[in-house]
Structures are given as C-alpha cells and as structure tokens.
Amino acid sequence: xxxxxxxxxxxxxxxxxxxxxxxxxxxxxxxxxxxxxxxxxxxxxxxxxxxxxxxxxxxxxxxxxxxxxxxxxxxxxxxxxxxxxxxxxxxxxxxxxxxxxxxxxxxxxxxxxxxxxxxxxxxxxxxxxxxxxxxxxxxxxxxxxxxxxxxxxxxxxxxxxxxxxxxxxxxxxxxxxxxxxxxxxxxxxxxxxxxxxxxxxxxxxxxxxxxxxxxxxxxxxxxxxxxxxxxxxxxxxxxxxxxxxxxxxxxxxxxxxxxxxxxxxxxxxxxxxxxxxxxxxxxxxxxxxxxxxxxxxxxxxxxxxxxxxxxxxxxxxxxxxxxxxxxxxxxxxxxxxxxxxxxxxxxxxxxxxxxxxxxxxxxxxxxxxxxxxxxxxxxxxxxxxxxxxxxxxxxxxxxxxxxxxxxxxxxxxxxxxxxxxxxxxxxxxxxxxxxxxxxxxxxxxxxxxxxxxxxxxxxxxxxxxxxxxxxxxxxxxxxxxxxxxxxxxxxxxxxxxxxxxxxxxxxxxxxxxxxxxxxxxxxxxxxxxxxxxxxxxxxxxxxxxxxxxxxxxxxxxxxxxxxxxxxxxxxxxxxxxxxxxxxxxxxxxxxxxxxxxxxxxxxxxxxxxxxxxxxxxxxxxxxxxxxxxxxxxxxxxxxxxxxxxxxxxxxxxxxxxxxxxxxxxxxxxxxxxxxxxxxxxxxxxxxxxxxxxxxxxxxxxxxxxxxxxxxxxxxxxxxxxxxxxxxxxxxxxxxxxxxxxxxxxxxxxxxxxxxxxxxxxxxxxxxxxxxxxxxxxxxxxxxxxxxxxxxxxxxxxxxxxxxxxxxxxxxxxxxx
Amino acid sequence: xxxxxxxxxxxxxxxxxxxxxxxxxxxxxxxxxxxxxxxxxxxxxxxxxxxxxxxxxxxxxxxxxxxxxxxxxxxxxxxxxxxxxxxxxxxxxxxxxxxxxxxx
Numbered sequence: 001x002x003x004x005x006x007x008x009x010x011x012x013x014x015x016x017x018x019x020x021x022x023x024x025x026x027x028x029x030x031x032x033x034x035x036x037x038x039x040x041x042x043x044x045x046x047x048x049x050x051x052x053x054x055x056x057x058x059x060x061x062x063x064x065x066x067x068x069x070x071x072x073x074x075x076x077x078x079x080x081x082x083x084x085x086x087x088x089x090x091x092x093x094x095x096x097x098x099x100x101x102x103x104x105x106x107x108x109x110x111x112x113x114x115x116x117x118x119x120x121x122x123x124x125x126x127x128x129x130x131x132x133x134x135x136x137x138x139x140x141x142x143x144x145x146x147x148x149x150x151x152x153x154x155x156x157x158x159x160x161x162x163x164x165x166x167x168x169x170x171x172x173x174x175x176x177x178x179x180x181x182x183x184x185x186x187x188x189x190x191x192x193x194x195x196x197x198x199x200x201x202x203x204x205x206x207x208x209x210x211x212x213x214x215x216x217x218x219x220x221x222x223x224x225x226x227x228x229x230x231x232x233x234x235x236x237x238x239x240x241x242x243x244x245x246x247x248x249x250x251x252x253x254x255x256x257x258x259x260x261x262x263x264x265x266x267x268x269x270x271x272x273x274x275x276x277x278x279x280x281x282x283x284x285x286x287x288x289x290x291x292x293x294x295x296x297x298x299x300x301x302x303x304x305x306x307x308x309x310x311x312x313x314x315x316x317x318x319x320x321x322x323x324x325x326x327x328x329x330x331x332x333x334x335x336x337x338x339x340x341x342x343x344x345x346x347x348x349x350x351x352x353x354x355x356x357x358x359x360x361x362x363x364x365x366x367x368x369x370x371x372x373x374x375x376x377x378x379x380x381x382x383x384x385x386x387x388x389x390x391x392x393x394x395x396x397x398x399x400x401x402x403x404x405x406x407x408x409x410x411x412x413x414x415x416x417x418x419x420x421x422x423x424x425x426x427x428x429x430x431x432x433x434x435x436x437x438x439x440x441x442x443x444x445x446x447x448x449x450x451x452x453x454x455x456x457x458x459x460x461x462x463x464x465x466x467x468x469x470x471x472x473x474x475x476x477x478x479x480x481x482x483x484x485x486x487x488x489x490x491x492x493x494x495x496x497x498x499x500x501x502x503x504x505x506x507x508x509x510x511x512x513x514x515x516x517x518x519x520x521x522x523x524x525x526x527x528x529x530x531x532x533x534x535x536x537x538x539x540x541x542x543x544x545x546x547x548x549x550x551x552x553x554x555x556x557x558x559x560x561x562x563x564x565x566x567x568x569x570x571x572x573x574x575x576x577x578x579x580x581x582x583x584x585x586x587x588x589x590x591x592x593x594x595x596x597x598x599x600x601x602x603x604x605x606x607x608x609x610x611x612x613x614x615x616x617x618x619x620x621x622x623x624x625x626x627x628x629x630x631x632x633x634x635x636x637x638x639x640x641x642x643x644x645x646x647x648x649x650x651x652x653x654x655x656x657x658x659x660x661x662x663x664x665x666x667x668x669x670x671x672x673x674x675x676x677x678x679x680x681x682x683x684x685x686x687x688x689x690x691x692x693x694x695x696x697x698x699x700x701x702x703x704x705x706x707x708x709x710x711x712x713x714x715x716x717x718x719x720x721x722x723x724x725x726x727x728x729x730x731x732x733x734x735x736x737x738x739x740x741x742x743x744x745x746x747x748x749x750x751x752x753x754x755x756x757x758x759x760x761x762x763x764x765x766x767x768x769x770x771x772x773x774x775x776x777x778x779x780x781x782x783x784x785x786x787x788x789x790x791x792x793x794x795x796x797x798x799x800x801x802x803x804x805x806x807x808x809x810x811x812x813x814x815x816x
Numbered sequence: 817x818x819x820x821x822x823x824x825x826x827x828x829x830x831x832x833x834x835x836x837x838x839x840x841x842x843x844x845x846x847x848x849x850x851x852x853x854x855x856x857x858x859x860x861x862x863x864x865x866x867x868x869x870x871x872x873x874x875x876x877x878x879x880x881x882x883x884x885x886x887x888x889x890x891x892x893x894x895x896x897x898x899x900x901x902x903x904x905x906x907x908x909x910x911x912x913x914x915x916x917x918x919x920x
Contacts, residue, residue, distance in 0.1 A: 072901075453897055458884070523832075523850060523875040526884055549832035553870045553881035561881050565867040613870075801828065806837035806846070808823040 004032045007304070008093055008103040010083045010248065012037025014046060015277025015293035016109030017065060022301030024073055030305065034076040034101050036083055036093070041133060042066050047290055049136055050323075053164025059133065086252035088270050105272055105304060108249055108260060112242035112278040112288065117152065121214030127236045130161040139235070143168035146234035150174075150223050152211055154181040156321060158239035162203055163323045165237070173204040173231055175211060175223070177240075185319045185330040189346060190353045190369040197326050197351070206231065244279045244286045259286035264311025266300040276300055282314060289317050291421065318379045320372065329375035332365035332382050333357065340364065343396045356396055361389040380419035415466075415473045424470070425456035425463045435467060439474045447471065448489065487745070488527035490519045495745040499535050508543065510536065510550050526552060531746035534633070537669055538741055541782040554631035557803070558789045559616055562609065567616055569608040570630035571623050572666060575640045575658035575678075576604025582625065589622050601630065603637030603675065617800050620790040627790045629667065633747070636675050638662040639687070643680025643697065652697030654680035657726055661695075661733060667786035668779070671744040671753075674737065689717045692750040693736060695729055698722070702729050706736060706762070707754030715751040718759045720766075735772040738779035739765050818919055826854065826914040834878070836869040839920050844905060845869035846916065847889055849876060855889045856907040856918045862887075862900025 007023075009016045012035050020033060037043075041063070048062040070077040081095040092102040114129030116122055126142065128135050139161075142149075147170060151162045154176030165172045174181075180191040181198075195205060210226035214236060223233045244259035255261045255269035259281030266274045266282075276296040278288055287293065292315035302309035318331035334357050336342045344355035352370030356363060356378065362385055366378045378395065381388060388395060418424075420433035438444045438453040447467050451457050457464045486492045493501070498517065507513045510532045514524055524532070529550040536544045554560050559567035571586065586606055590598050596610035605628055611619060620627075630636060638661050641647065643654030658678040665676070677688040678695040688694025690710035694717050696703045701724045705717035720736065723729055739762065744753040754762065766772055793799045823837045829848040836845050836859050845859035845868045853876075859869050866882035877888050877895070886895040887902060894900040906919040 455897060521875060523873075525874050525886075526872050526879045529872065529874065549830070549873065552872060556872075557870070561867075561870055563864065563866075563882060565870065802830065802833065802835070804835075806824045806828060806835045808821055808837045808839055 004030065005104040006102055007031035007033045007105045007107070008101050009033065009035045009107045009109060010093060011107075011109035011111055011277070011279070012039065012041075012043050012077070012079065013109055013111050013277065014043065014064070014290065015111070015297060016107055017043040018294055019107065019109070019276060019297035019300045019304075020075070021065075022298055023304050026301055026305035026307060031105070032076075033074070034078070034103075035070070036078045036081050036095060036101065038080070038082045039132060040080045042070070042077075042079075044133065046132070049130070049133070050160035050164055052136055053139060053161065053167065059136075083248055086248065086254075086273070088252055088254075088273070091272065103272070106274070107300070108254075108268070108273065108275040108279060109277045110245040110248060110275075110279040112244050112286075114238065115241045115243050116238050117211060117240060119211055119213050121216065121220065122238075124214055124216055125219040126216075126234060127214060127220050127238070130157055130237050130239050131242075135237075139165060139237070140168060142235045143170050147171050148173075148232045149235040149237065150231060150233040151237045151239055152223075153239035153241070154178065154205070154207070155184060155239065155241070156182060156319060158237075159198070159203075159321065159323060161237050161239050163198075163201070165235075166202055170235070171204075172202075173206055173233075175206045175209050175225075175231075177208070177210060179208045181205070181207075182321070182328075185321075185367075186328065186369075187334060187336075187355060187367055189344070190328070190330075190355070190367050193348075193351065193353055193369050194321075194326060194328060198323070242278065242288055244281065246279060249275065249279070257281050257284075264299075264313065265303050265309075266296055266312065267303075274300055274303075282312065285314065287315060287317065289319065291315060292317060316379070316383050318375065320375070327368070327370055327372040329368040329372035330366065331375070331379045332363075333359075334365035334367045343392055345396060354396060356392070358388070358392060361387040363388050363395070376419050376422045377417055380417055380422070383419065412473050415469045424466050425454075425458075428455040428458060430454045430456040432470065435470050436474050439471060445471065445475050452489070487531055488525055490514075490521040490524050490528050491517060493517060495531075495535075498532070499539070502535060502539060508536070508540070510547055524550075527747075530555075530633075534669060534671065534746050538782075541778075541785055555633070557613065557616065558627055558629075558631060558793065559611070559613075560631045564610075565613075566610045567613055568630070569611055569616065569619055569623075570601060570605055570628035571625035572628040572662075573605040574662045575638055575655050577640075577655060577659065585623060585625075589619055592622070593619055601637075603630075604639050605630075605637065614804050617790075617794050617803055621794045626666065626788045632669075633672050634670055634674065635662070635665045635668050636673050638665075639675070639677040639691070641679050641681075641685035643678075647680060649683060650680035650697070651699050652680055652702065654678040654686065654695075654697055657695060657697075657702075657729060658686075660726065660730070664730065664734070664783070665737065667788070668737070668741075668783060670737070670741055671746050672749045674740075674750065676733075690714065691717065693733055695733075700724065702726075704729065704732050704736070707750045707759070709749055709751035711749075713751070715755075718754065720759075720763065731772060731776055732766065734779045735766050735775040736762070738775040738782075741779070741782075742775075820917050820919050822915050822917050823856075824916045826909055826916060829854070829916075832873045834869040834871075834873065836867065839918070842920065843867075844918065844920075845878075846907070846918075847873060847878065849873065849889075851876075854907055854909050854916060856905040857887070857889055857892055858903040858905075860902060861885055862894055862902055863898065868902075 043065045045062045045064050081097055083093045084096050085094045092100050094100050114131045128138050149165045149170040149172045151158045152175045154174050162172045162174045180188050181195055212226045213224045214220050215222045220233055220236050222230050224230050246256045246260055249260045250256050260275040260279050262268055262275050262280045262282050266276045268275050277293045295315055296312055299312040321328040340357050340359045342357045346353045355367045357365035363381050368375055418432050422432050424430055424432050434454050435456050438450050442453050444450045444453050450467055457467050513532050530552055533547050533550040548556050590608055593615050595608045599607045601607045638658040640655045640658035644650035645655050674692045676693045677686040677691045679686040679688045680697045684696055688696050689705050690708040694705040701722055703722050704720045706720045708717035709715045821839050829835050831848050834845050834847045843859040844856050847855045859867050861880040863885045866880040868878050870881040871878040877886050879886050885898050892902040892904045908917045
C-alpha cells in the first residue's frame with residue numbers, strides 16, 4: 001500500500017471538518033490528518049449558538065464531533081493553537097506554541113472574524129461580538145447582573161443575538177444604520193412586518209442610527225450616536241458583519257482579495273493549498289451561510305480523494321431567521337431592479353407576506369414572511385433555473401394550476417421538485433437526498449427499508465407519507481409491489497395474522513409466539529415484543545401474566561423517562577378536578593424531594609419533572625394517589641370543561657360525566673394512548689373533537705365523537721352517535737373502546753385506525769344492542785382485573801429493587 | 817490502574833433486565849441475558865447519552881430508551897445505520913456465591 005500522505009487542516013470549524021468527514025468516507029486510509037484549531041473546543045455547530053442563547057439547547061448539544069470522534073478516526077487534534085506561519089517552500093505550518101506540522105496538502109478553513117466597529121470605547125469591558133461559545137457565555141453571565149443590552153446591527157446575526165438576550169431577561173435595543181431591518185435579506189414591506197412582530201415580543205429598535213462612541217469608565221455605560229442622542233448600555237453586542245480571516249494566507253503569500261481567492265476546486269494560488277468556508281472567496285463571493293460551505297466541502301473532499309468531480313460553481317443561498325415565533329425566508333435576488341418583475345401578496349390580518357421576483361421568465365428571488373412553507377419549493381425552482389412562465393401566479397398563490405382547473409395535483413412533480421437538501425424527517429435530520437440515495441444505491445424499496453438505512457420516519461412517523469411518495473417516484477416499479485411487511489423486521493406476519501395464530505394455537509407467552517411463528521430475531525425487538533405482550537393481554541385478560549421486560553421503559557417503570565435519565569410523576573386527577581388537600585400533598589412532596597419542576601400538563605393535571613429513579617417509589621408512597629398513567633399506551637386523561645356545575649352556558653354536568661368515565665376506564669391497556677374529553681355544551685371548551693373519544697353535551701343529550709387527534713397529524717373527530725343518558729354514554733364508550741382494543745394494530749391511535757377501517761365499519765360493529773353489550777362485558781372483565789401499578793411496586797421488594805442503584809462493595813486488587 | 821470490584825449478586829438482576837452501579841466516576845450498566853450471560857457496559861448511549869440500563873433487552877442487545885438506538889452488549893457497537901461505540905468491561909460471576917465482579 002502506498003504511504004499515507006499528510007493532510008493538515010487549519011481551522012476546526014464546520015466547513016473544514018465537514019470536508020474531512022466527507023474525505024474519510026471517500027478515502028479513509030489515504031491521509032494522516034492533523035487539525036489545528038484556535039478555540040479550546042471540539043468542532044461545534046456555530047449556527048446553533050443562537051439556539052443556546054434562546055434557551056432550550058445545551059452547549060453540549062451543539063458539539064458536532066466530540067473528542068472521541070477525532071480519536072476514532074486517528075486525527076491528531078491541536079486545540080488552542082493558532083497557526084502563525086505557513087512555510088510554503090518546506091510545506092509545513094508553525095503554530096504560536098512553536099509546534100510544526102508538515103503537509104502534502106493543506107486546507108485553510110480559518111473562517112471569519114466579527115467586524116468590530118472601530119469607535120472610541122470599543123475596547124471597554126462589556127463590549128463583545130456574537131461569534132463563539134465564549135461570547136455566548138459572556139452574554140449569559142452578564143444577563144445575571146445587568147439589565148440594559150444594546151445590539152449594534154439589525155441583520156440576521158444581530159436579531160438572533162437580540163432575541164437571545166431578550167430571553168435571558170435583558171432589556172434589549174437594536175441599533176441599525178439602515179432605516180429598516182435585515183435589508184440584505186428582506187424588502188421593506190417584509191422588514192416592517194418583522195419589526196412589528198419583534199416589537200410585540202419586547203425588542204426595541206433605534207433605526208437610522210450611526211454609532212459614534214461608547215462611554216463608561218472601565219465598563220461600558222452608554223452608547224452615543226452621530227446625531228447626538230444616547231442610550232444606556234450595560235452590554236454592547238456588535239453584530240455588524242464578518243470579515244474573512246485572511247491574515248495567515250496573506251502573510252504566506254497566497255493571493256487574497258476580500259477572502260482567500262480560490263478556483264472551482266477550492267485551490268488557492270499556491271499549489272497544495274486549498275481554502276474553503278467563510279475565509280474563501282469564490283468567483284468574487286465570500287459566503288457566510290452554511291449550505292455553500294457544505295457544497296464547497298463536498299467538492300474539495302472528492303478532489304483530495306482523487307475522484308472526478310465537476311467543480312463548484314457557486315451557490316444560490318437562502319436565509320431563514322431562527323427567531324422563535326417569526327418565520328422569515330428569503331432567497332436569491334429579491335430586489336426589484338430594471339428588467340425584473342415582481343408579484344406579491346400582503347396580508348396584514350394574517351401577518352403573512354410573499355413576494356416572488358422574475359427575470360426572463362425565471363424565478364430569481366423570493367421573500368416570505370409569516371408562512372414560509374413554500375420556501376423550499378421556491379428555492380429549488382430558483383436553483384434549477386428553469387422557466388416558470390405561465391406558472392407565476394400559481395407559485396405566488398401556492399395553488400397548482402391543475403388544482404384550479406379541477407384536476408388532481410401531480411404528486412410526482414411535487415416530490416421531484418423538492419430540493420435535495422430539504423429535510424424530510426425532522427426528528428432524525430434526514431434530507432431528501434439521503435433517502436433518494438438509499439433508494440437508488442442501497443436498493444431500498446420499502447418504507448421500512450428506507451427507515452433501516454436512514455432512520456427517516458423512525459421516530460414520530462409524521463414524514464412517512466413523504467417517504468412513501470419519494471419511493472413511488474424514485475424506486476419506480478420496484479416500489480409498486482412492496483414486499484410483504486410484518487409488524488417489524490423480525491417477522492413477515494402482520495397484526496391480524498399474528499392475532500389469529502395466537503388464538504388458533506392458543507399461544508400463551510411472548511416467547512412461545514416468537515418460537516412457534518419463526519421469529520427471525522430470537523428475542524424480538526422494541527416493536528414486536530410490546531405488541532405481542534399487548535395482544536396476549538387483550539386476548540387472555542384472565543390467564544396472561546403481563547411481561548414487564550417486554551414493556552417499553554416508561555411502562556416498565558410507570559413514569560416518563562426524560563432526556564437526562566430522570567423521570568416524571570403524574571398522579572391521577574380525575575376530570576382535572578382536585579382539592580386543596582391534594583394540592584398541598586403534591587406541593588409538600590415536590591418540596592421534600594427537591595423536584596426541579598412542577599408543571600401543568602396539557603391534560604389538566606400536575607407533572608413533577610426531574611425525579612431521580614430511586615425516589616419514584618418513595619414519592620408514590622407519600623403521594624398516596626393513583627398513577628395517572630401519563631406514560632403508557634392506556635387511558636391518559638379525561639379533560640373536562642366546567643359544564644352546568646358553574647358555567648352559565650353548560651347544558652350538562654360535564655365534570656361528573658368526565659370523572660365517571662375516567663374512574664371507569666383508568667388503567668385500561670389499549671393499543672396506543674387514549675385521550676378523552678367531555679364538553680358541557682357545543683362551545684366545546686374541552687376540545688373534545690380532537691380526542692380519541694370526545695363527548696359533547698347538547699340540550700337533552702350527548703354527542704359521541706371518535707377518532708380525533710391533536711398530535712402528530714391533527715384530525716377532527718367523526719360523529720359516532722347521539723344518546724340521551726349518561727348510562728348510554730358509558731355503554732357506547734365502553735363498546736367503542738373495546739372494539740378498538742380488539743381490532744387496532746399495536747401503537748395505532750384511534751385516528752389512524754378509524755381512517756384505515758372506516759367509520760362505517762365501526763358503526764356497523766356497534767349498531768346492535770347485543771353486540772355492544774358483549775363488548776361492554778369484555779371490557780368490564782378486563783377492567784376488573786387491573787390494579788394500581790404504583791401501589792403494586794411499593795408493596796413488592798422484588799419490583800422495587802429495580803428502582804435502586806446497586807451499591808457495589810469495596811474494590812479488590814485486580815488479578816493478573 | 818485496573819481494579820476488580822464486586823458490584824452485585826446475580827439475584828439482584830432480573831433476566832432480560834439491567835441494574836446500574838457507579839464505580840469511581842463511571843456509571844456502569846450490568847445486564848443479565850436470557851442465555852445466562854452477564855455483561856457490563858458503560859451506561860451511556862453513544863447518541864445522546866441515554867441510560868442504557870433503562871432500555872429494553874433483546875437477545876444480546878439493548879435498545880436505548882431515548883431514541884431506540886440498538887447497542888450490542890458484547891462489542892459495545894451501535895447497529896447501523898447508527899454509528900458509535902461504548903466501553904465494555906470485563907465481568908466475572910462467581911458460580912458459588914453468585915457475586916458479580918467487574919474489572920475497571
């Protein structure tokens with residue numbers, strides 16, 4: 001094997017490391033790689049800094065490649081080192097600490113520096129940029145003791161910084177030199193809408209202001225403007241722009257302009273030296289957004305791996321503002337100059353704005369505010385550069401001409417038009433191109449195949465229809481005949497076949513089912529084991545012993561696991577009605593066990609969050625309340641409105657009805673979670689029409705609504721029937737729930753189930769009184785056998801031990 | 817320096833189940849499989865650090881409770897398409913006393 005060549009990357013940021021990642025995939029053994037970075041951190045996602053500031057994201061979560069990644073890939077990493085010199089003759093770099101690294105190929109990814117306004121006082125304490133982790137930390141610390149923040153710069157970065165500071169509780173003013181915000185990304189109309197929205201969130205604006213100087217002794221106290229006016233400032237964040245960091249290149253005799261000049265293969269003027277990312281200038285442009293950096297990285301990686309590749313030809317960029325509650329999208333050339341035509345709609349009531357700009361029949365720019373859902377489609381049209389003549393209005397209105405003409409929209413065209421980098425699976429960050437690659441090169445022809453290969457649709461499943469659509473378009477005929485899919489990869493049998501076989505052969509345990517029905521994986525997986533456990537319990541309520549090892553974590557420990565390994569506790573609060581005594585008890589327990597957060601749930605009860613696993617049984621014992629089953633595939637809550645008890649509009653006692661239902665159905669195992677609600681009048685304040693079963697009182701009766709969902713895919717209920725008495729509500733509800741229990745696939749919510757089998761089938765099954773009563777007696781049998789799980793655990797040493805951490809006795813000297 | 821530590825008795829751990837223990841500053845999950853083997857791994861999913869001791873045990877693997885990554889308990893490797901690896905520890909069960917020892 002040929003000797004490895006030496007590759008040195010200067011700059012441990014997103015652009016350079018991304019290129020290295022690519023290269024490692026293409027040619028893992030070609031280079032000995034050294035990465036030299038000035039920041040004392042592993043590679044992190046700089047774009048996410050604003051999310052860290054805005055809260056909700058931990059610093060640790062933005063690390064892209066942790067220390068281990070470098071180790072595992074045999075990369076030598078020098079952090080806290082600044083490269084001072086490139087010896088282009090001897091082909092080596094020298095750091096400030098005197099370390100030398102030889103290279104055959106050198107990549108410069110030195111990024112950019114924030115531009116600091118050279119005004120008097122800019123060197124005072126409390127004056128910072130918004131660029132790296134240290135700046136973020138300074139902001140977070142400052143917010144603890146100071147109040148007034150001034151952000152200079154009303155562009156993308158400035159507004160994100162301002163939003164973060166607002167979140168940290170500071171009083172924030174944004175100073176901008178221009179007379180409207182984000183003028184490089186937005187036109188004035190969209191900008192004004194943005195400004196109104198941000199003002200509503202509490203941000204203040206000082207537009208048309210030229211910053212002149214910063215006053216204060218050691219620390220900044222105020223900012224003075226060219227027009228003589230002033231503003232108080234305990235913290236000044238300069239976010240006026242970035243400058244490519246070209247110092248090193250310049251000192252080493254590499255050609256620079258604004259950035260380091262590179263050709264279409266990212267090569268600089270010196271052989272063996274490449275540049276990419278924010279420090280590079282390609283065809284006159286130095287990009288500051290992430291997508292172009294990735295495109296450049298892909299080209300460079302192929303070049304370094306010795307593969308044929310077309311050169312980089314520049315990027316059309318789009319911008320999205322990451323500020324909560326504000327959706328802004330802009331792409332391309334959106335200014336209206338001679339030769340261009342613009343179409344726009346502005347809706348001040350709905351707070352939306354859309355403009356598209358056309359030149360020579362092609363889409364060249366777009367600005368969206370409020371609703372940015374068309375952004376990806378417009379952006380992909382723009383990149384393709386094809387003619388959109390005749391479709392201009394369709395693009396503006398977002399309604400296809402086919403649809404206007406009464407024809408079905410062309411689904412295939414929609415999937416083809418999706419941009420490659422558009423994220424299909426938001427949970428796992430899988431882009432369209434990752435899916436089409438899996439289809440084309442890895443032979444995936446089914447949703448589960450794509451799922452196994454890419455993880456798309458593996459989490460919430462909300463993107464499954466898109467994956468299916470992509471399969472139709474890109475797998476062609478192969479996808480036309482999907483391979484028969486079982487309930488998971490362990491079997492080819494579907495739910496109905498499995499249930500039929502269990503009944504036919506009277507299989508009694510999970511293990512038996514898997515053995516007899518030839519499971520591929522001997523001990524199943526997290527999909528089939530809980531499913532089989534459910535089916536067996538549903539079929540044999542009296543004989544079957546629930547197998548806790550086949551329950552998912554939350555159901556096994558009767559609490560919801562949180563991301564840090566702690567759990568949450570939600571006691572049952574029937575119908576959302578509590579008492580001072582119960583509230584006191586909950587409060588006392590929360591205090592006694594130092595519960596980090598007490599929160600109202602969406603289902604009218606209280607959630608104690610952040611509980612240590614070993615405290616769970618103790619908390620349950622002290623609460624002495626039944627489990628709320630907030631963690632299981634079971635009845636969750638019955639939400640109620642006040643009803644005739646207090647409400648002047650109430651026609652029936654919705655609280656009483658709700659409590660009766662919750663007491664009847666609590667602890668019921670169901671295929672998926674079941675949420676109920678009872679409203680006391682058609683105003684429907686309990687939102688019963690997006691529940692699995694919703695009851696709405698009308699004058700002299702009750703409506704029963706079924707198959708609603710307010711989660712992954714919102715679905716309004718269908719009306720099942722109208723009855724007169726509370727007893728009839730119970731009869732129909734029991735029959736409906738039992739029919740669902742006996743017929744749905746495990747993990748299938750009533751909404752999906754109803755769509756699959758059809759409302760008419762359900763109505764037909766419940767139509768006859770004797771059928772309903774048979775169902776009612778079966779559900780009552782099942783319900784009569786349930787017990788409170790918390791109590792069960794408290795009372796059993798054997799169950800309780802699994803909540804304790806092992807103590808581990810003393811250490812012994814190692815042998816050998 | 818390596819150490820040998822007694823961490824549990826076999827009876828402390830249910831089959832197809834796990835318990836966790838802290839040794840020095842490392843949290844370790846100890847699994848007892850259907851085939852009788854007992855294995856020790858770092859209690860930290862390579863994905864987002866989920867506690868593997870809380871996950872479902874299927875054959876020789878555990879599924880992380882947070883995002884269902886499947887980790888092989890013998891090699892410590894995540895199943896493709898996920899990538900990552902956790903530390904595994906040598907473990908011995910004393911047949912007579914049922915004491916479980918790990919070497920760290």
